[in-house]
Amino acid sequence: MLGSTGSIGRQTLDIIAEYPDLMRAELLVARSSADLLIAQARQYRPRMVIIADEQYYEYVRDALWDTGIEVATGSAAIAAAVTRPEIDTVVTAMVGYSGLESTIAAIGAGKRIALANKETLVVAGELIDRLLREGNSGSVLYPVDSEHGAFYQCLVGERMADVERLLLTASGGPFRTLPKERLETVTAADALRHPNWSMGAKITIDSATMMNKGFEMIEARWLFGIQPQDIEIVVHPQSIIHSMVAFKDGSIKAQLGLPDMHLPIRYALGLPDGRLASDCRKMTIEDMATLTLERPDFDKFPLLGMAYAAARKGGTAPCVMNAANEIAVASFLQDTIRFTDIYNIIDKTMAQVPHVEHPVYDDYVATNAEARDRASRLVEDLKINN
């Protein structure tokens, strides 16, 4: 369980507790939330915990001294731990680029991967796709993202050759009905009020800018082998239809459910055997009574168009976009830049960082570092001018 203290991590542990006869947590990994990691370790009794940030290592180790739980720190420890034989499924729920190295290690070790870290496929989808197809490790990716879980469910029993396009639904975020001019002055607190989903801060800002939907388009492109132009974004404010697949015979299949991440996590953890029955709240007619669909506003949310352009360009372009977005979102969360600056920083960073056509792992590492550096300098310039 990579990212056990985050929103997806905590909800995944709920599911593990729901099925004690079927699954247990062997390894919990957190970046820096030491106290919550310690509490989770005492409750779920994994064999091992890793606190990625080394400054908390001794604190966590000392707190768990009487439990027999192994404690480690650092990114190399994470990449090594995910390959351990007692682990059959790796849930990747860390935030951003940090998920890449351990996901590659898990693929190499033939693990089943419940992928919640979409940035892994945004940054390095081409490499991950190659590793899965050519690596012969037996590793398989199951999506945890609700939209991709929906595509997966709609595609069960279908032939990809019969698929015309994917219809990726988006809630539209907290600013769907706000006039474009007002986006200049919205605050982080405004952006953190998501209408339907309860999520971590990074992804909630990505939902407000609709960068998240651009990322999900790229994620779907690699998960299902579909060209970007065959993925259409549909705004659906109720977040009940989690996505749809349109077939060449004119038929469309949709997957519906309440906007609760426990559902797609439960589905992903049940694969490949089947669905896990649950006492969770079930959807009623009233929940489904009003479902509306509209086209997204590419003018108001320019990161959507940028994501399509980056996906078409391929290579390291999505990696640069992701790195600049991570810096810009962190700055916006600290109220040091404006909401609309997020786009400008990503746009300028993409123009500055050299493009690599068919990247290997080291190209992603170097590109990520350079893009973060350039974006950070652009943030500094803005701070002075704002």
Ligand code: MG
């Ligand atoms: Mg999603």
